[in-house]
Amino acid sequence: ILNVEQSPQSLHVQEGDSTNFTCSFPSSNFYALHWYRWETAKSPEALFVMTLNGDEKKKGRISATLNTKEGYSYLYIKGSQPEDSATYLCAFYYTGNQFYFGTGTSLTVIP
Amino acid sequence: DVKVTQSSRYLVKRTGEKVFLECVQDMDHENMFWYRQDPGLGLRLIYFSYDVKMKEKGDIPEGYSVSREKKERFSLILESASTNQTSMYLCASRPLQVYYGYTFGSGTRLTVV
Numbered sequence A: 001i002l003n004v005e006q007s008p009q010s011l012h013v014q015e016g017d018s019t020n021f022t023c024s025f026p027s028s029n030f031y032a033l034h035w036y037r038w039e040t041a042k043s044p045e046a047l048f049v050m051t052l053n054g055d056e057k058k059k060g061r062i063s064a065t066l067n068t069k070e071g072y073s074y075l076y077i078k079g080s081q082p083e084d085s086a087t088y089l090c091a092f093y094y095t096g097n098q099f100y101f102g103t104g105t106s107l108t109v110i111p
Numbered sequence B: 001d002v003k004v005t006q007s008s009r010y011l012v013k014r015t016g017e018k019v020f021l022e023c024v025q026d027m028d029h030e031n032m033f034w035y036r037q038d039p040g041l042g043l044r045l046i047y048f049s050y051d052v053k054m055k056e057k058g059d060i061p062e063g064y065s066v067s068r069e070k071k072e073r074f075s076l077i078l079e080s081a082s083t084n085q086t087s088m089y090l091c092a093s094r095p096l097q098v099y100y101g102y103t104f105g106s107g108t109r110l111t112v113v
Helices: none
Strands: A005-007 A010-014 A019-024 A033-038 A045-050 A056-059 A062-067 A072-077 A086-093 A099-101 A105-110 B004-006 B010-013 B019-021 B023-025 B031-038 B042-049 B064-070 B073-078 B087-094 B108-112
Touching (some): A033 A072, A099 B042, B019 B108, B031 B064, B031 B073
Parallel strands (some): A010 A105
Antiparallel strands (some): A005 A019, A033 A086, A062 A072, B004 B023, B031 B042, B064 B073
8 A cells, every 4th residue: 555645634724815735655656646626525526637747737726736756746726715625635646557545635715 | 427326325234234335437437446435544445447347456355345247337245244334435437547537426425333
């Protein structure tokens, strides 16, 4: 079982604040990393698929960066809104057709 | 709208019962997965399948089995349910290529009493 760590475990921010969190993974044999958003009572939804060192992806106010050499990815949310409240998961592809999921960062945006 | 459908949202079963969790996808994906999610532990892979009648153990297969008789359907079976199998179960599918994300079902909250 691979160690995919996400930090912080939970986060409370005020509406309008920008925030970021981290996914750390083994830096060897990198293939792909996914970010998902999981809202309460819904299914996890894919945000980004990242494959190349230096990748930067953006979707609205949310963006992600990838550093495969040092084994981390950052997810940024600019100007957080209450609807951004969710658990954000990263998933690291290792081998054998498997992705390993982190334990997630739970974000609560306070109006 | 493409989707993964899990047959039950909430399920309560008694210890020792045989439990079937059904999952159907309509995207013609090769891969299908069963995860369980427990607080503080993240998503843990139980079993996955990359083709009809093929199955591979994940990280926590003990106490579970699976069946994939058709490409679109992947069933998780709890042979004799126990209280430590109380959990949220998520089914997911994905194309073979790693550059595509998972599509998840809405989950089944199973309580074993």
